[in-house]
Amino acid sequence: MERERKQPANGVTSDMMKELMEMKGRLEAMERKGTAPGKAPALSDPLPVPTEGGKAGEEPPERAKEQEVSRIRVSGNAATATVAQAKQESKPTPYLTAGSMFEAILLNGMDAPTNSVAQKNPMPAVMRIKTEALLPNQYSHDIKECFVLVSGFGILSSERAQLRTETLSCVREGGKTMEAKVDGYVVGEDGRVGARGRLVSKQGQKIAQALTAGVLSGFATALTPTQVPRLDLSTGGNNFISTQRATPQSILETGVAKGFSSSATMVSQFYLELAKEMTPVVEIDAGRKLTVVLIKGVELK
Known part of the structure; x- marks a missing residue:
């Protein structure tokens, strides 16, 4: 220390490196013996076994090496598991807010009835998502190739099919599946609510x-x-009214x-x-590219 006060600091010197290497060697020797400096052996530590040509308290080099490798392996796995668990807990769960929208293709067509019964029991259909979900403030979330189940009925006055979303399902990497109830509606290619179709009656x-x-x-x-009434006028008799009698031909006719x-x-x-x-129906063909808009937010677990 007196020498360092007199001379300017030049970083790590060769003497310091030499002392560190010697200290490292003494620590490794103590670890091979199984007892840390200034610490008594624990109850779980193995008892020292005398060996031929060696002193009591020393273990064979093979056993010491095996314990050291085993201890390092367990410690490393525990640390890795802890880090992975911490990352998983810190990762936020994706959430699609109200107003989020994405484009999807209608995989199967439908003949949407226009009667009042169809509104209580709508026709089902499935859609395949082809774009990312557009969220507020220019954010987005990747839900490509997921499926959306929709159901709808026809409107006679506007000749359109009103479609509402039911379920969103996805399969992520590693085989993890996600399924959630979604509340939304479908917008057609012309930007209006519902898909325009052909009215068939x-x-x-x-x-x-x-x-x-x-x-x-x-x-x-x-x-x-x-039978037509007939008036019979005779010159020498009384006047009376008679009717025609039914004949076999008239009975048959x-x-x-x-x-x-x-x-x-x-x-x-x-x-x-x-x-x-036979109520009128609105025919919707498969393969149409429609837009789905969410009314309520949904958490993708």
């Missing part, structure tokens, strides 16, 4: 068939024979005409009931 055909059956029923009613009229009326009613059941 087969009610007109059934109504035309019912109209044809009604016309035939009217013709049959008109062809049915009727009346039966055929009335039967045809009744059956045509029943057929007309059947076609009308069938027309009520």
Whole structure:
């Protein structure tokens, strides 16, 4: 120390390195003996076994080396596990906020009914995500190739299918799966809510068939024979009113005409009931690229 006060500091000198190497050698020798300097052996430490040609308290070099390697291996694994666990705990869970949007392709088409029953039991479909999720403040999250299950029904006035999201599912690296309930809606290529489709209605055909059956029923009613009162005026007798008697020919004509009229009326009613059941549908083709917008945030666990 007196020499260092007189001379300027030049960093690490050769004398200091020599002393450090000697100290390191003494520490390694103490570790091979199994006892640290100034510390008594622990109860779990192995008892010293005298060996041939050696002193009591010394262990064979092979056993000392084996214990040293084993101790180092256990210590290293524990440290690695601790670091990995700390990194996993510090990593935040991805979260898609409300208003997040991404584009997806409709994998299967649908014929969305327009009746009131379809709103309670909508038609299902599946979409495949093709872009990253766009979050507020120019942030994004990678959910490419994930699947989104949607369901929807048709709107007769706008000729569009209203689609709502149900479930988002992904499989990450290492086989980890993620599935979450999502609440959102689908926007079409024109930027409006819902996907525009083709309105198909087969009610007109059934109504035309019912109209044809009604016309035939009217013709049959008109062809049915009727009895017409007759006034008989005789020169030498009293005036009286008589009716025509039914003949076999008139009975046959009346039966055929009335039967045809009744059956045509029943057929007309059947076609009308069938027309009520055949509600119009909005056809949506597969392969369309639509945009999904989330209404509520979802945490991707």
